[in-house]
Every structure is written in C-alpha cells, then in structure tokens.
Amino acid sequence: MAKLHEIIQWCDQTLKSHEFKDYAPNGLQIEGKPEIGRILCAVTASQDAIEAAIAQGADLLLVHHGYFWKGEPYPITGMRGKRIKSLIQHDISLVGYHLPLDSHPTLGNNAAIADILALENIEALDPAERNPIGNIGYLKTAMSAEDFKQYVSERLNFSAIHLPAEKTSIQKVAYCTGGAQDFIGKAAAQNCDAYISGEVSERTFYEAKELNVHYYACGHHATERYGIQRLAKAISEQFDIEYSYFELNNPI
Incomplete structure (x- = not known):
C-alpha cells in the first residue's frame, strides 16, 4: 500500500x-x-x-x-x-x-510515439516552449509518403488518414499526439516533411497541400494510449x- x-x-x-x-x-x-x-x-x-x-x-x-x-x-x-x-x-x-503527460521526455505520449516509430535526434517543435508538447524527429532512412502511411498505421495499430503534400520523400517528422492538428503550421515553419497528430479537421486538407507538409491523422485515442x-x-x-x-x- x-x-x-x-x-x-x-x-x-x-x-x-x-x-x-x-x-x-x-x-x-x-x-x-x-x-x-x-x-x-x-x-x-x-x-x-x-x-x-x-x-x-x-x-x-x-x-x-x-x-x-x-x-x-x-x-x-x-x-x-x-x-x-x-x-x-x-x-x-x-x-x-494532460499536457504534462504529453510533454514528458521519457514517460510522455510524444516520447512513446518517437520510440514506436524509431525516430532519432529528437528536438522541440516549438523551440520557444519551456516544456515542448510537440517534437521533431528523424527517420533513419527516408520513405515515400505511401510507405510512411503504411509504416505508421502498422506501428500505431491505426489506419492512418493521409493528407498529401508535394514532397516526394519523408525523413524529418513532426508530431504531437491527440487533437493538435493545428500545429501543422509549426511543422511547416520548421521545414518538416510530415506531421503526425491524432485528429483531423476539414481545413487540414488544404493546409497540408498549401504548406507542403504531409499530414497523418493517427487517432486521438490511438496516439495517447501509451x-x-x-x-x-x-x-x-x-x-x-x-x-x-x-x-x-x-x-x-
């Protein structure tokens, strides 16, 4: 006890x-x-x-x-x-x-996503944040957008929704679990190839295309169960x- x-x-x-x-x-x-x-x-x-x-x-x-x-x-x-x-x-x-658990560098939801997807060289999505609730990581080997969709779907046990951009390969990946789809603008500002979150909004389709960042919606629950x-x-x-x-x- x-x-x-x-x-x-x-x-x-x-x-x-x-x-x-x-x-x-x-x-x-x-x-x-x-x-x-x-x-x-x-x-x-x-x-x-x-x-x-x-x-x-x-x-x-x-x-x-x-x-x-x-x-x-x-x-x-x-x-x-x-x-x-x-x-x-x-x-x-x-x-x-809530947010403290998203952010924690070893126990948090984002830390778990990085481990599951084998992302390396982790950094803050927003360098101005004292305790970042979004991160950026790098794939060891670049993937096509379709291969990455299959990869995240298998690793996270969720059929990811992919909103496409023009970039032909993905290596620099931003991510923030849950309902953080609107951070895609931060991912674009950091010149990321892809951005992962849980949910998706109607506007996100256009943002992914116009900001040239592949967006993968991997489930609010699915990304935050770890x-x-x-x-x-x-x-x-x-x-x-x-x-x-x-x-x-x-x-x-």
Whole structure:
C-alpha cells in the first residue's frame, strides 16, 4: 500500500505539472481512500473505465483525460454526474495528467510515439516552449509518403488518414499526439516533411497541400494510449503497488 498524497506529490514533481497552463486541473481531481494498493489506468475516465476500476478493486483511476475542463458547465449532473457518483460511492480517487503527460521526455505520449516509430535526434517543435508538447524527429532512412502511411498505421495499430503534400520523400517528422492538428503550421515553419497528430479537421486538407507538409491523422485515442501506461508503470515501480491498463478501442 502507498499513501495517495505521496503518489500525487511524486507525479506532480516528476511531470512538472505546475509549469503548465492547461485546460483542466492536473493531479488529484476526485479524492478517495488515503491508501492505494492498486491502480487502473486508462486514456479517458469514461463510465466503462470506472466500471473496470470497480470490478478490479482499484483504489485509483489514473487517466490522461479527466474532468473539469474549461468551458464545461458547473453542475455535476447527467453523464458526468453518474461518473463522479460512481467514483465517490466506491471511494476511488481520480487522477489525471494532460499536457504534462504529453510533454514528458521519457514517460510522455510524444516520447512513446518517437520510440514506436524509431525516430532519432529528437528536438522541440516549438523551440520557444519551456516544456515542448510537440517534437521533431528523424527517420533513419527516408520513405515515400505511401510507405510512411503504411509504416505508421502498422506501428500505431491505426489506419492512418493521409493528407498529401508535394514532397516526394519523408525523413524529418513532426508530431504531437491527440487533437493538435493545428500545429501543422509549426511543422511547416520548421521545414518538416510530415506531421503526425491524432485528429483531423476539414481545413487540414488544404493546409497540408498549401504548406507542403504531409499530414497523418493517427487517432486521438490511438496516439495517447501509451503515456498513461508508462506513468502507471513508473508509479508501480516507485511505490511497489499493482497496476493494470484498461483499453476501450475508441476509433477517433
């Protein structure tokens, strides 16, 4: 067993969560029992993930997408009310880390993408950021746009959507997981051959063509299922407690 407040303190320090201006609170969002013996991690704190935490006897649900996002209504009712009620009734803590988990150089979602795609010589997508939430890496050997589509689809287990550009080969690759399609302009400014994110917008088709950067939409969920597992594993090793991962294959 480990103390909840010690886990939160360690996570906050490790991820430097205080250094981020985020869209939702990072860290402890709903407080449950003070002693933690088992963690369930998931990308999103959905009702399915909560039911899995209850079924597995988890004391803490660790997620990338938690609650209390900016712009959400204040009343705890409806779908969100049911979720929060389920957590409180079973004394399960909800802990979420968003941008700090995207950014972390070894535990983060972007770090995982670089490892999975075997990208080398990693640098910041935006050099002005203190803690970059997007990165650039290089393929050891250049690929055609179609070969790269097949490569990322296989490695990330997601059928990538490719929005083409004129460049005939890809080696310098920018990437930022989740819903960061609008960073394609930063990729163009850094003269990248391709840019990877999770989601895609109608406007992205034209931006890829006109900015001459191949865009690959590889799934919001699919690109962000790695960081939370890395964080849960690190907590497990630090505090000698059990963890498991809940996968609900979201096609978006």
